[in-house]
Amino acid sequence: MGLNTSHRPVTEEDYNRVRELHALGMGRNAIAREIDRAQRTVSVIAAELGLVFDTSMTEDATRARVAQLAALRADTAVDLHLDALRLTQQMWEPATVFNFGGKDNTFAHREVAEPPAADKKALMTAAGVALEKSLKLVPPADDAGAEDAKSMLGKLMVGLRAAYEEAAGEEAGEEAEGESP
Template sequence: MTRPKYSKGGLVTDDERAEIIRLHGERKGRNEIARLTRRSLRTVSLICAEEDLTFDVTMTEEATRHRVAQLAERRAVLAEALQGDAERLTELMWAPAKIFSFGGKDNVYREKDVDEPPAADKRNLMAAANVAIEKSMKLVPPETDDANVEAARSMLGSLADGLSRLAAQEPHGEADSGEG
C-alpha cells in the first residue's frame, strides 16, 4: 500500500492516485486529469513523474511554435513603426521650426520661426532617431552581412559627431529651442 501524500488539496489517497494513473493511461492531458480529479496540476505532474509517466507534448509544441510566430510578426510590425518614427524624426531636422524661450525678469515668452531647427535640436532629433533605429534592428535584425551593419553604424556615429561639433559652434545669443 502506498502511503498517502499531501498536496494542495490535502492527502492523495491510493484510489485518487490510481485514478490519475488510469486517466493518464486513457491519454488524457495533465490539465484534464487535474480538472477531473479536482487536484492541482502540480499534484498530477508529481504523481505521473513518480510513475515515470509522461504527457504527449505535440499539441503544446505546436501551440508554442504558433505563439512564437505570432510574437515574431508583432515584433516586425513594431520594428516597422520604429523605422517610420526614425524617418519622421530625421525629416524634422530639415523642416521649418519654431524656437521659443521664456526669459528675463518678467519671464517673457518669445518665439521665432526658423528655416530649420538649431543644431542642438538637430542633435536631439538624430539621437531619438538613432534609438528608434537601434530598437527596430534589435526587434528584427537586418539580413545583411556584418560589414554592411558596421558601415551603417560608422556612418551614424560620424553623423552624430558632426552634429555635436555643429551644436558646439552655435552662437549662444539665439533664442533656445524651448528645452529647460
C-alpha cells in the same frame, strides 16, 4: 473543487482515476482538477504508471506565441525605422523656435526655415536611438543587407534634401515674381 492543501496520502483510487482519465485523453491539469490533486502529484502518478501526456498542443501553442512575438518585434522595428525617418526629415523642415524668459516670463516665438543646429543634433540623436533599438529588435541577416539599407537611406536623404531645396527655390521665385513692377 478547491486546491488540495492537505497532505493526504496518495491512494490506489488516485492511481486508478489518473489511469482512467488519461485513457479518456484528459491532460495533466484537467486530471489534477478532477481528482483534487496537485499537478505535480498527477505527474508523479502518471510517471509511475508509465503514462505520457501529449504535449503537442502545448508545443504548437508555444511555437505560435514565439512566431507572434517575432512578428510584433518586426512591426516595432519597422515603426522605429519610420520614426527615425520622420525625425531626420524634421531637420530640413520649417520650425518654430521659442523662448520663455525675462522678469515677466514672457513667451516669444518665430518661424525659421529649418531648426537650429542644437535641435538638429537632438533630432539626429533621437533618430539614431530609434535605429539602434530597431536593429536590436531585428538584426540584419547579413552585412550585405545592411549595406543595401545604408545605401537606400543615403539616397533617400539626398533626395529629400534635393526636394527641400527645390521647394525652397520655388518659394523664393514666387516672392521675386510678386516684387517685380
